[in-house]
Amino acid sequence: MEEHKSNEIIEKLNQELLEKQEELDRLNKMKGRLFSIVSHDIKSPIGIVTGFAEVLINHVSENYDVKDDPQFEIIKKHLNDGKGRLLTLLEDLISWVKIENGSMPFRAKMQEAKPIIQEVLNSFQSYASEKDITIDLQLDDDLTLYGDTNTLKVIFKNVLNNAVKFTKNGGKIEVLGVKKEGFIAFEISDNGIGIPKEIIDRIFEATKDKIRPGTGGESGVGLGLSVVHGFVVLNQGEISFESKEGEGTTCYLKIPSAEPK
Structure with a gap:
């Protein structure tokens, strides 16, 4: 039974x-x-x-x-x-x-970092000029990294777009890059409005409730940093953010300086 x-x-x-x-x-x-x-x-x-x-x-x-x-x-x-x-x-x-x-083309190779970042910065000059924002690039000419060109451009484009988007007129953005043991360490910092802690804790989630308008009323769909995180992982790198409301935000990005073994 x-x-x-x-x-x-x-x-x-x-x-x-x-x-x-x-x-x-x-x-x-x-x-x-x-x-x-x-x-x-x-x-x-x-x-x-x-x-x-x-x-x-x-x-x-x-x-x-x-x-x-x-x-x-x-x-x-x-x-x-x-x-x-x-x-x-x-x-x-x-x-x-x-x-x-899983259909994203990915072709990693050794390449100079500056041309990639400079191309992205050039595409933002008009946007930054509209808000009278200065972008200061401090990067050695001989800095090389190992990664996929297209996904690296998307990473820097989204991070810089957010920096301009959330910085008030007359603000400043700094892009720094130095070589460390096994990777290139980038810091993209701004003196914008900052990010609330409740958003920082889940900044890479593609959720609607963390969407905020920029200082100029710019809109978005909340996918940018989710895409960035996915591409950083593809490039075997690391990314994190620190921010204080009213003072600004810093993005810490690590990309391998040689082919990972």
Whole structure:
């Protein structure tokens, strides 16, 4: 009798396990479809919209007398800013998707650190100038590291974007890099508004409730640092943050200086 009852319990548990497995398979298929939509179906129309926005601006500039029209300059600025932020958000989303499904291309090699960081800094000059923020780079020319170029650019781009985003007009950002035993230690610090402790404790989580507007009203989706953390791990590095509200934030980043054994 007891044996029969035990068999019934086992059979019931097996059935529940099978149902849960089927549900998990279904959810994984849905996730795969979402990845496909994000990577391809959304990227194409956004590219078309942003491309036509640029064409429209150029057409109006070349064919109409708007050189001294302040209203046109405001519209052009908003279109360019919105286009840039939209593309950044899309890049973060696609990068996060690729991390999640393990399809991120990764080709690590020995390379100089300065050209990578300088390229990222150059892309931020316009954004930083709008807020009158100075960016000071202190990095040796011969500093070399071992990592994947594309993911390293995404790491520095997101960290620097946050630094500019949360620094008030007239602020300052410092980017330092020194060679230590086995790795390059970077510090990206700002004198911005800082990060609340409750956010610092889960800063790499992709959650909506930790999204904050920047000092200029900049928006985001909360994926940037989640992507950064994933890429740092891929490069076998380390990353952490220290911050004090009202005083600023420092990002500590370590990237291998040679191929890990």
